[in-house]
Amino acid sequence: MIKLVAVDMDGTFLRDDRTYDKGRFLDLFKRMQQNHIHFVAASGSQYQRLRHEFTEVADNMDFISQNGAIVHQGDQLREIMPLSDNQVHGIIATISRLFAKHDVNQEVVSGLNGTYVNADMDPEALKIVKYYYRPVISVSSLAQLVGQTVNDQFTKIAINFAETVDFQQARTTLKAQLPDFLSSENSGFNTELIGLKEATKRSGIRALQKLYNIADDEVMTFGDNENDLSMLTMTPNSFAMKNADAHIQKTAGNVTQFDNNHDGVLAAMAKAL
Structure with missing residues (x-):
């Protein structure tokens, strides 16, 4: 039953x-x-x-x-199952090191209470983010985001690749650079979700x-x-x-x-x- x-x-x-x-x-x-x-x-x-x-x-x-x-x-x-601030910063740094800015449409840090994006995100990309997440909060830099400052616990990082990027190659490259305790899963629409493997x-x-x-x-x-x-x-x-x-x-x-x-x-x- x-x-x-x-x-x-x-x-x-x-x-x-x-x-x-x-x-x-x-x-x-x-x-x-x-x-x-x-x-x-x-x-x-x-x-x-x-x-x-x-x-x-x-x-x-x-x-x-x-x-x-x-x-x-x-x-x-x-x-x-939250990520620590240091883990979030490490993932953001890895993404910045591996991919050019024009390769990434959206870079999003999600938490229990809100979702965070860089203040310079393209307006059209921001519209899409606002459908999947709420509330969406713009910050000066995701690389400096601190949970205590925004009163939140972070859980996932989403990265949406541009259509010009070979998505399978990009996700393979990303997965190879993540530590063992993290996983990256295809969520559709050229998007990878990164979080704790468990x-x-x-x-x-x-x-x-x-x-x-x-x-x-x-x-x-x-x-x-x-x-x-x-x-x-x-x-x-x-x-x-x-x-x-x-x-x-x-x-x-x-x-x-x-x-x-x-x-x-x-x-x-x-x-x-």
Whole structure:
């Protein structure tokens, strides 16, 4: 029996136009609550953005944000795996050393309370950042960002590469220069998310499993990208999206009948529930 459903957002639960069938979802959510099934949004994005996507039910669901670094039960913080200031500065320095400024569209440091960008970020790039993160705070230099000064705990660094960059080569170069305790995962859209290796969507789900006493085979997961692999490989009830790359589909127990633009997650949930 399924007791917890965890869904990635972009490319999975959301259509490409960043919408979903809210009426159909709310009907399914009501049925899940009646059957004591927990619903989880699991994303590389920030908690504040995820709550906004599910305004009507946000206090009655769970959130795994920033690729597993932060876990909320409704509005209650349950787990956080922060980076130290020195670790953040080291990552920023590595990015600056490896890549020219024109190779990087966006460089973002995310924390529990906010997201931080350099004050000179291109305005068009900033608009995109503000969709995925909130609030977005401009600072004079990410390389000098201090958690105590801004009253925050940092958890992830996102780097979005320009379309002119060979993304696979860039991410291979980046991964080779990171220390062993850090990992870098493809979050889609030419973006790498860098954080503690132990902070994954799987670790976030594990925290909720412990809270609710749920076994792996009682979990259902949905995803479409590399940063979803940890939760796609944890349960036989995992679904890679029809629109996911073949190597992602091969890791999951199932593939959805429909893609994200045709509500593949909601269709699979309705059939299962």
